[in-house]
Amino acid sequence: MHPSSRLPWALAGIVTGAAGVATSYAVAMVLTIRESPVVAVAELVIRLTPGALAEQAIDLVGQLDKPLLVLGTLLVLLALSAWAGIMARTSWVRPQLVWLGLAAVGTVAVLVQRGAGAVDVIPVLVGLATWVALLPALTAPLRMAEAHPELESRERRVFLMVAGVLGLAAIGVGVAGRVVGAGRRHVVESRRLLRLDDVTLPNPPRGVSTGVEGVSPWQTPNDDFYLIHTAISVPAIEPKDWRLRIHGMVDRELVLTYDDLIARGLTESWITLGCVSNEVGGGLIGNAWWSGVRIADLLAEAGVRGDADCVLQTSEDGWDCATPLSAMTDDRGALLAVAMNGRPLPIEHGFPVRSIVPGLYGYVSATKWVVDYEVTRFADVSAFWTQRGWSELGPVKIASRIDVPRSGADVDPGSLRIGGLAWKQHTGIEAVEVALDGGAWQRVELAEVPSEDTWVQWTGTIDVEPGDHTLRVRAIGRDGDVQTGAIADVVPDGATGWHSVDFRVRDA
Ligand SMILES: Nc1nc2c(c(=O)[nH]1)N[C@H]1C(S)=C(S)[C@@H](COP(=O)(O)O)O[C@H]1N2
Numbered sequence: 001m002h003p004s005s006r007l008p009w010a011l012a013g014i015v016t017g018a019a020g021v022a023t024s025y026a027v028a029m030v031l032t033i034r035e036s037p038v039v040a041v042a043e044l045v046i047r048l049t050p051g052a053l054a055e056q057a058i059d060l061v062g063q064l065d066k067p068l069l070v071l072g073t074l075l076v077l078l079a080l081s082a083w084a085g086i087m088a089r090t091s092w093v094r095p096q097l098v099w100l101g102l103a104a105v106g107t108v109a110v111l112v113q114r115g116a117g118a119v120d121v122i123p124v125l126v127g128l129a130t131w132v133a134l135l136p137a138l139t140a141p142l143r144m145a146e147a148h149p150e151l152e153s154r155e156r157r158v159f160l161m162v163a164g165v166l167g168l169a170a171i172g173v174g175v176a177g178r179v180v181g182a183g184r185r186h187v188v189e190s191r192r193l194l195r196l197d198d199v200t201l202p203n204p205p206r207g208v209s210t211g212v213e214g215v216s217p218w219q220t221p222n223d224d225f226y227l228i229h230t231a232i233s234v235p236a237i238e239p240k241d242w243r244l245r246i247h248g249m250v251d252r253e254l255v256l257t258y259d260d261l262i263a264r265g266l267t268e269s270w271i272t273l274g275c276v277s278n279e280v281g282g283g284l285i286g287n288a289w290w291s292g293v294r295i296a297d298l299l300a301e302a303g304v305r306g307d308a309d310c311v312l313q314t315s316e317d318g319w320d321c322a323t324p325l326s327a328m329t330d331d332r333g334a335l336l337a338v339a340m341n342g343r344p345l346p347i348e349h350g351f352p353v354r355s356i357v358p359g360l361y362g363y364v365s366a367t368k369w370v371v372d373y374e375v376t377r378f379a380d381v382s383a384f385w386t387q388r389g390w391s392e393l394g395p396v397k398i399a400s401r402i403d404v405p406r407s408g409a410d411v412d413p414g415s416l417r418i419g420g421l422a423w424k425q426h427t428g429i430e431a432v433e434v435a436l437d438g439g440a441w442q443r444v445e446l447a448e449v450p451s452e453d454t455w456v457q458w459t460g461t462i463d464v465e466p467g468d469h470t471l472r473v474r475a476i477g478r479d480g481d482v483q484t485g486a487i488a489d490v491v492p493d494g495a496t497g498w499h500s501v502d503f504r505v506r507d508a
């Protein structure tokens with residue numbers, strides 16, 4: 001083959017590669033608040049680069065390090081696309097392998113981003129589909145020209161035309177995605193610039209930490225806080241556009257803007273939020289410093305009628321839940337939260353406003369991107385999860401967890417420091433007990449807590465001999481409730497059972 005005859009195949013690959021980058025970029029802009037997968041790959045490269053090397057490189061190119069890296073990533077991608085194009089001449093499978101490989105790298109890169117979810121993979125899949133579909137279409141005229149040399153000049157013209165049109169279409173798709181996604185992106189900026197003067201940065205109270213290494217920190221950083229939502233693409237709500245309507249069985253309907261809300265004055269407290277789907281020993285729970293406005297005060301302002309017993313809360317994404325009115329009006333300090341750990345709510349955690357009700361699982365209380373409170377009666381409504389078999393009421397169940405030792409750990413014989421967490425929000429924990437190898441329950445030490453609304457760290461020291469062991473934990477509430485060992489599934493109202501950890505003690 002004359003080398004120059006490879007050129008159009010390479011070009012076909014490059015146009016295909018670029019088109020996939022454009023469609024994935026557009027989808028990322030429209031559906032997510034993230035950058036495109038290409039940027040995610042560049043960031044992954046930064047992460048995987050040894051620190052010293054990365055520093056030298058940054059020294060060398062200064063502030064341009066990231067744009068250059070993104071450009072480099074793009075060039076590598078286009079070079080591989082050209083290679084896929086050339087291989088398409090003789091093989092159907094091999095180009096697909098290149099696309100699959102690129103998509104695999106892209107998938108890993110987007111999934112290692114913090115808080116990444118299934119939605120973040122969609123742009124990669126759209127890019128992959130674009131590559132797989134376009135290359136055969138684009139190379140069809142080239143194939144034709146090779147099969148029928150007499151048609152070569154005509155087919156070459158067809159090819160160049162198709163390539164040109166597709167190239168322009170790709171640019172169009174990218175620009176359109178940018179424009180459509182601009183609103184969503186703007187929220188990221190609005191949040192960054194938002195100043196909430198009354199929000200304080202938290203200092204965890206003294207004594208809340210046992211200091212046992214390996215136990216989850218008492219205060220959960222926003223970046224590590226679990227995420228649960230049904231929305232595929234998280235709502236992007238500008239504070240200036242946000243409204244909360246409080247209506248239904250009230251004397252005066254209220255419609256609050258973000259400024260109206262803030263003007264009511266902020267209350268702040270430590271509250272542990274947990275998910276009903278948390279398995280025994282699981283991590284769907286976190287503890288944060290929440291700043292917000294007391295829901296009880298707002299409901300009092302609206303004037304709740306005597307025969308109402310719940311508030312149907314609705315999110316801007318359509319998700320809803322019904323919360324017992326009593327939990328929102330008693331003195332437990334249920335909040336319309338605007339900040340989490342001293343920062344405006346992260347977008348994935350409900351920016352600009354969400355509900356937080358101590359003592360209830362999230363699925364019946366912690367509405368993110370909340371826009372509507374209808375004061376009503378349980379008898380008259382049903383909500384997202386209750387329609388799907390979960391219980392109407394969702395008070396948290398008493399629970400405890402062993403973080404140290406980890407399951408499967410290998411430890412030295414002798415005295416072993418153990419630790420973990422226990423919780424029953426809005427009741428509080430009186431005591432925690434552990435049992436080694438099915439022996440007697442023995443009390444361990446509790447750290448301090450600022451209120452009954454947070455989890456508590458516990459620690460203890462046990463003597464262990466070489467061999468295999470099982471450690472178990474249970475908690476006792478301030479109401480005398482002893483955590484049951486009976487195993488219950490998370491459906492319909494939360495798991496029960498003792499968390500246990502199997503570990504091995506080395507020979508002395
Ligand atoms: N809009 C909306 N709010 C929601 C949910 C949801 O799916 N959509 N999930 C709820 C559930 S089940 C839980 S456990 C908490 C989780 O809050 P987080 O993601 O901030 O940890 O949010 C609650 N609020």
Ligand SMILES: [Mo]
Pocket residue numbers: 228274275276277361362363
């Ligand atoms: Mo949940």
